[in-house]
Amino acid sequence: MSMPALQTMRPMVRAEGVHKRFGRLEVLRGIDLEVQPREVMMLIGPSGSGKSTFLRCINHLEQINAGRIWVDGELVGYRQVGTTLYELHERELAQRRAEIGMVFQRFNLFPHMTALQNVMEAPILVKRVPRNEAAERARRLLERVGLAEKADVYPAQLSGGQQQRVAIARALAMEPKLMLFDEPTSALDPELVGEVLAVMRQLAHDGMTMIVVTHEMQFAREVGDRVVFMDGGVVVEQGPPEEVLANPKHERTRSFLARIL
Amino acid sequence: MAVDVEPGATFTVVPVRRYGQIVLALVVALLVAWLAAAGASSHFVNPAVVGQYLLNPLILGGLANTIFVSIAAMVIGIVLGVVFAVMKMSSNTVLAAVSGFYIWFFRGTPVLVQLIFWFNGVPAVFHDLSLGIPFTHVIFFSMPMVAFMTPLAASLLGLGLNEGAYMAEIVRGGILAVDEGQVEAAQALGMVSAQTMRRIVLPQAMRVIIPPIGNEFISMLKTSSLASVVTFGELLRRASDIYSSNLFVVELLVVASLWYLLLTTVASIGQYYVEKRFARGTARAERETPWQAALRNLMKLRR
Numbered sequence: 001m002s003m004p005a006l007q008t009m010r011p012m013v014r015a016e017g018v019h020k021r022f023g024r025l026e027v028l029r030g031i032d033l034e035v036q037p038r039e040v041m042m043l044i045g046p047s048g049s050g051k052s053t054f055l056r057c058i059n060h061l062e063q064i065n066a067g068r069i070w071v072d073g074e075l076v077g078y079r080q081v082g083t084t085l086y087e088l089h090e091r092e093l094a095q096r097r098a099e100i101g102m103v104f105q106r107f108n109l110f111p112h113m114t115a116l117q118n119v120m121e122a123p124i125l126v127k128r129v130p131r132n133e134a135a136e137r138a139r140r141l142l143e144r145v146g147l148a149e150k151a152d153v154y155p156a157q158l159s160g161g162q163q164q165r166v167a168i169a170r171a172l173a174m175e176p177k178l179m180l181f182d183e184p185t186s187a188l189d190p191e192l193v194g195e196v197l198a199v200m201r202q203l204a205h206d207g208m209t210m211i212v213v214t215h216e217m218q219f220a221r222e223v224g225d226r227v228v229f230m231d232g233g234v235v236v237e238q239g240p241p242e243e244v245l246a247n248p249k250h251e252r253t254r255s256f257l258a259r260i261l
Numbered sequence: 262m263a264v265d266v267e268p269g270a271t272f273t274v275v276p277v278r279r280y281g282q283i284v285l286a287l288v289v290a291l292l293v294a295w296l297a298a299a300g301a302s303s304h305f306v307n308p309a310v311v312g313q314y315l316l317n318p319l320i321l322g323g324l325a326n327t328i329f330v331s332i333a334a335m336v337i338g339i340v341l342g343v344v345f346a347v348m349k350m351s352s353n354t355v356l357a358a359v360s361g362f363y364i365w366f367f368r369g370t371p372v373l374v375q376l377i378f379w380f381n382g383v384p385a386v387f388h389d390l391s392l393g394i395p396f397t398h399v400i401f402f403s404m405p406m407v408a409f410m411t412p413l414a415a416s417l418l419g420l421g422l423n424e425g426a427y428m429a430e431i432v433r434g435g436i437l438a439v440d441e442g443q444v445e446a447a448q449a450l451g452m453v454s455a456q457t458m459r460r461i462v463l464p465q466a467m468r469v470i471i472p473p474i475g476n477e478f479i480s481m482l483k484t485s486s487l488a489s490v491v492t493f494g495e496l497l498r499r500a501s502d503i504y505s506s507n508l509f510v511v512e513l514l515v516v517a518s519l520w521y522l523l524l525t526t527v528a529s530i531g532q533y534y535v536e537k538r539f540a541r542g543t544a545r546a547e548r549e550t551p552w553q554a555a556l557r558n559l560m561k562l563r564r
Contacts, residue, residue, distance in 0.1 A: 108446035
């Protein structure tokens with residue numbers, strides 16, 4: 001192996017003993033995971049297994065109670081000096097979040113802005129990109145998700161699938177090094193799921209590092225480099241999709257797959 | 262019981278006859294006619310006097326003052342409302358408590374009392390208005406309180422601070438109505454909370470806030486008449502100044518009322534267009550305006 005191969009050894013995401021409680025409910029009970037650059041990781045598991053919570057911990061939308069997470073070598077949410085963790089200031093948190101794209105189950109487009117404005121807003125506000133440059137890039141991104149002609153339309157006038165594609169374009173506008181997808185097709189009518197998955201498939205093909213919480217097993221099998229099965233706040237089983245999905249070793253994985261397939 | 266008809270027969274539909282409604286309409290119409298007749302046969306109101314004073318320069322000046330003090334107090338109220346709403350929702354307990362006290366106090370006491378308090382109470386308690394460093398003897402600027410607390414200043418303080426307390430609750434309701442997912446999406450894109458508030462939350466909260474702001478403004482146009490007790494020369498004060506010398510009490514009250522009605526009507530129409538503007542991106546934005554509706558009905562009548 002040549003030298004660049006060594007550099008890719010630094011994982012894009014590394015989680016170590018991550019715990020998260022909501023009150024007395026322990027949602028994450030020690031998660032250890034690594035995601036390599038350009039890898040597409042599919043997070044599957046029953047509802048309440050903690051997979052969405054884990055995703056939200058990666059960009060610090062949820063604060064973890066124990067353990068550490070690094071994104072691209074930087075500790076999430078804290079600065080570590082010796083054994084002391086200093087909580088990061090809001091501005092520093094925002095800067096790191098700006099490098100991580102997130103797509104939500106319920107799209108969360110800004111309803112008072114057109115599709116184009118939704119995509120332009122953060123680059124202008126956060127990265128200080130000049131307005132016309134941001135607009136031009138936003139148009140290219142909308143074209144990339146197949147919605148060039150919907151640029152001046154408000155989210156309420158778009159279908160669920162179209163809204164989610166705008167949301168993906170909005171996240172890509174920040175040129176993230178990592179994309180998090182939180183059940184991106186769960187709120188969609190079945191006939192609209194395909195168009196969103198197609199955009200994600202293209203994104204994976206282009207080499208984006210992706211963590212996808214999903215219930216679309218067919219998609220996980222085709223696009224995922226690795227499938228991670230979570231249950232009860234721990235990682236039960238992980239491996240290549242064909243192994244985990246077709247030949248699960250663990251009983252809990254088997255019964256989950258039997259229920260949803 | 263099924264009655265057989267020929268296949269393809271057409272039916273006539275007879276709407277329900279609402280006799281109760283017809284009787285009720287007649288009774289109410291009679292009552293209104295009786296009141297109108299009573300009013301017309303009275304000799305309390307001299308229409309000629311009303312007409313004579315409607316465009317009186319003093320009255321028009323009072324009208325201008327009413328409009329000015331209402332708009333100014335509203336602006337003060339909105340600014341204070343946004344500030345205190347954000348404070349009340351702050352995780353900083355001192356800020357939240359101060360805001361809570363402000364809202365509790367100014368909503369819990371009559372605005373008339375507050376007006377008199379500013380105009381008469383404050384100058385009685387504080388002799389001078391001074392600007393300096395607290396708890397030291399350094400003073401940059403000082404003036405007698407009576408010189409500062411003019412009728413206009415007392416009116417703006419009284420009406421504005423009172424309005425601010427109501428606006429704070431309206432703004433807070435608007436902010437709470439914005440979906441939490443919006444804040445998360447903004448944060449995930451790297452916006453800090455001030456940017457999120459300014460660009461994402463407040464514009465969406467406006468849709469919820471605007472209709473009550475319109476109502477508050479319409480209410481303020483009328484409440485501003487209370488400023489007459491602190492001798493501010495608004496519409497009612499000017500009308501009462503005139504009738505206290507010529508004794509055409511009812512005529513001048515009618516003059517004032519006509520102007521108030523015109524103001525509130527114009528404000529209601531304005532409110533409609535502002536609401537429409539802030540409903541961008543919703544189905545509501547596509548609705549027709551009252552003018553369009555009127556025009557459409559007119560066209561229907563002609564046909």
